[in-house]
Amino acid sequence: MINCIVVDDEPLARQLIVSYIEQLPGLHCLGSYPTAVEAFTALHQHQVDVIFIDIEMPGISGLNFIKSLKTHPKVIFITAYTEYAVEAFEIEATDYLVKPVMFERFLKAVQKVGLNKNESQRINQPTAEITNIFLKVDKKLVKINLSSIIYIEGLGDYVKVHTPNHTYVSYMALGKLEALLPNYEFIRIHRSIIINKHLIQYIEGNFVRIADIDLPIGLTYKANLFKSVE
Structure with a gap:
């Protein structure tokens, strides 16, 4: 089982990634957080294997947050912007996803963190439909x-x-x-x-x-x- 957390200041974006995680039996979401500060606390409270994180967020950006950690779990950046990709891979990001993220692209990313074939089989349930947005x-x-x-x-x-x-x-x-x-x-x-x-x-x-x-x-x-x- 791969433990992960989701960090994004947009509630709808967090909800989407959590819904993807819940469809894969090999992934377990420990929590989702709107700020890097809250994610920092979670990293010290849990054994986190993967962090899905946005880049442009209030306070500290996702990139600067990862750079600030002495050691960090595998990182998959999820952002609406393409211009940070080079910098992301320079700090050894596992993958870099550009919003909107389709499930198939998400699946390719999580296979890079060690999810085996059986664990990456989608649970037979409908994708969570997003009906609301928070502004x-x-x-x-x-x-x-x-x-x-x-x-x-x-x-x-x-x-x-x-x-x-x-x-x-x-x-x-x-x-x-x-x-x-x-x-x-x-x-x-x-x-x-x-x-x-x-x-x-x-x-x-x-x-x-x-x-x-x-x-x-x-x-x-x-x-x-x-x-x-x-």
Whole structure:
């Protein structure tokens, strides 16, 4: 049995990786933590074999946290950014996964930490479906049902999440939020807009009609949008 912990400041991202771990009989999740500080405590309380860790987090980054440890378990970085890969492998990361992480890619990574063929057989159960996302809004962690999201706007370092009854503003880059959303439900149609595909009414010219709102389609995103609705 391989003992592991998950470290990521995004609740949805932690939930996804924990759900993957629970499907493999050879892995055991000792806990999931939103900060490196909490993970540090866990490392001293338990025998941890593998740590799945995000890179960009409040306080200390995942990279700097691993560098600060005199000794550390095997490390699999899970991040929305590709630019840290070289640095990650320089500190002997076992693997480097870019969000959104599919189960098949996750499985390849855990096989590198010693999971044998029998232990890596998926338990016969459906993948946990993610139905909610947690966003930091006005110093609170707000739970938002994914099906209620109409569209999301990127405004520099912030996002505006539009639902039928409320608009939530959160300090987060649009790309980071996009990496946490299930791609079967959401699609980016513009450099600053992500929409809920299930709410599309029609597409006409360079606009998509969704919940009686016309939203622009970026030229570089148009082909992918049409492909996703075929």
